[in-house]
Amino acid sequence: MQIGMIGLGRMGGNMAKRLAAGGHTVVGYDMSPDSGRDVDSLEALVAALDAPRTVWVMVPAGKPTDSTIDTLYDLLDEGDMVIDGGNTRYVDDARHAEQLAAKGIHFMDCGVSGGVWGIKRGYALMVGGSAEDFERVRPLYETLKPEGEYGLVHAGPVGGGHFAKMVHNGIEYGMMQAFGEGFATMVRSELVSDPAAVMTSWKSGSVVGSWLLDLLADAFKSDPTLKDMPPVANESGEAKWMIEAALELGVPTPATAAALYARQTSRGGGDDTLRVVSTMRAQFGGHVTKA
Incomplete structure (x- = not known):
């Protein structure tokens, strides 16, 4: 398959390498020019992919992910797919899916575990989304997962992947x-x-x-x-x-x-709490606390 990978850090970069080694065509983008990226903008990434496109987002949760999906909404077309593989909170997935669905863009969430060892051992993948979308990009998931029977699960509808992770x-x-x-x-x-x-x-x-x-x-x-x-x-x-x-x-x-x-x-985070406890012990019992 052909895939655009957004975010080439410790996880995304290794996942891109494992996908490429598995025979997929990967177009990588990262904000850092030293990341080994293939293109220098999201616009260039989308332009380099054939429709219907599949784009994997692997950036920090929260505003970075929100901003990336907002930009992809403007750039992608009906029938394209976005997979959020970051550590997004599961309650945000429904919002992202609804936003993209307004243009007919598909969305899946994927919880990923495996750390820096995943490039060799494979990644445990917990996927949320429709069964049809899951089967559409299954070859990507199969390449990323460990060898053998386990390591990949369709956890449920949108949000299920990140909830499981x-x-x-x-x-x-x-x-x-x-x-x-x-x-x-x-x-x-x-x-x-x-x-x-x-x-x-x-x-x-x-x-x-x-x-x-x-x-x-x-x-x-x-x-x-x-x-x-x-x-x-x-x-x-x-x-x-x-x-x-x-x-x-x-x-x-x-x-x-x-x-x-x-x-x-x-x-x-508990230092001030313990100072209060030590102070009260000293007051009522004369207990002296030594560091």
């Missing part, structure tokens, strides 16, 4: 937090002499074996204590969105919420 990332938060808490507990114990070796041993035979554990074990090889890694973890917003959606649906998500709060605290 949001839940995926919430689960990811909880899994990483659990590994971190287990490591920290063993570090504090005198009974475990090498926590890194213990966790690495779980790669085989253990029910907690996973790709996340494999990646952690690789990191242990060069830094078994992880002392060189700053204790700060950012959050992309998707766990927060999942918790909000779960509350609306009446689903308790304590593990995801705890993992989210831990990340927020790591960035200093």
Whole structure:
């Protein structure tokens, strides 16, 4: 197939390379002239594609995505298709689909997981949109997914792909937090002499074996204590969105919420709170807190 890729960063650039290696014709655009882009504007990208066009948007969620889709609305024609593969919040997908449908432009949302390893391992794809649109561009999805039976799913109508990816990332938060808490507990114990070796041993035979554990074990090889890694973890917003959606649906998500709060605290968001707690402990009990 022929596809226009907008956004050639760590994810979009590697996805474009995997598609090209799979035999597709890829026309890439990025705002940065050092991105390896094929064209220097969205107008040039659209002009380089044969109708009906397929354009994949891989830019940051929010205003960058909104602006890109606004421009594509003006440039594309009836029968063309836009796929949003960024981390857009699922509630925005219906708005984008309705906007583009006014000109007869098709829309799909695709949650993408795989990080920098996806170019070799393949990407897990969670797609939202109509069944007809899904089948129309299935060859692209099949090239991007890992080899084998799994890794690609038509999650549901428009919004379903990004909703599924949001839940995926919430689960990811909880899994990483659990590994971190287990490591920290063993570090504090005198009974475990090498926590890194213990966790690495779980790669085989253990029910907690996973790709996340494999990646952690690789990191242990060069830094078994992880002392060189700053204790700060950012959050992309998707766990927060999942918790909000779960509350609306009446689903308790304590593990995801705890993992989210831990990340927020790591960035200093809880410092003022703890200062208040320490102050009150000192006032009523004479407790002195030392840094």
